[in-house]
Amino acid sequence: MTTEPDLLISFTSGDPATVDDLAGDLDDFLIEYTPAAQIQRLPEDPLSQVQGAALAIVLGRTVVTEFANGIAAWLARRQDARIVLRRTTSGGELREVTLPGRPGTRAEQVATDFFTD
Numbered sequence: 001m002t003t004e005p006d007l008l009i010s011f012t013s014g015d016p017a018t019v020d021d022l023a024g025d026l027d028d029f030l031i032e033y034t035p036a037a038q039i040q041r042l043p044e045d046p047l048s049q050v051q052g053a054a055l056a057i058v059l060g061r062t063v064v065t066e067f068a069n070g071i072a073a074w075l076a077r078r079q080d081a082r083i084v085l086r087r088t089t090s091g092g093e094l095r096e097v098t099l100p101g102r103p104g105t106r107a108e109q110v111a112t113d114f115f116t117d
Contacts, residue, residue, distance in 0.1 A: 005056035005058055006058055007056075007059065007086070008055070009026070009057065009083050010054040010084045012083070012084055013082065025078065026055065026081075026083070027039055029073075030070050033069075033074075034067045037057055038058040040057075042054045064112075068112040069108055069112075071111045072107040072108030077101075081100075082099070083101075084098050087114070087115075097114050
């Protein structure tokens with residue numbers, strides 16, 4: 001990834017193997033759902049041997065809604081997951097929101113609103 005990520009996604013709990021599986025599943029899903037996004041898996045602990053329990057994402061302005069829809073779609077099918085979205089606004093403010101896996105359009109709306117400065 002050549003530029004700073006627009007967004008970091010991590011998982012709130014679970015054993016390292018489960019979190020690694022969730023990160024891999026979300027990574028694969030988002031690559032198919034939003035191919036224009038650049039996604040890289042990062043270990044939350046640099047000393048960890050796990051491939052990556054966090055995702056660093058670079059989004060173009062045109063794919064934000066599509067990406068938010070993808071997050072909501074993935075959470076609807078992975079009710080065992082709970083993710084944290086983190087980003088810095090254009091004004092330098094750190095924003096963070098936690099989304100639990102569950103069906104419904106609320107996750108989609110929260111994810112979409114998260115990208116509004």
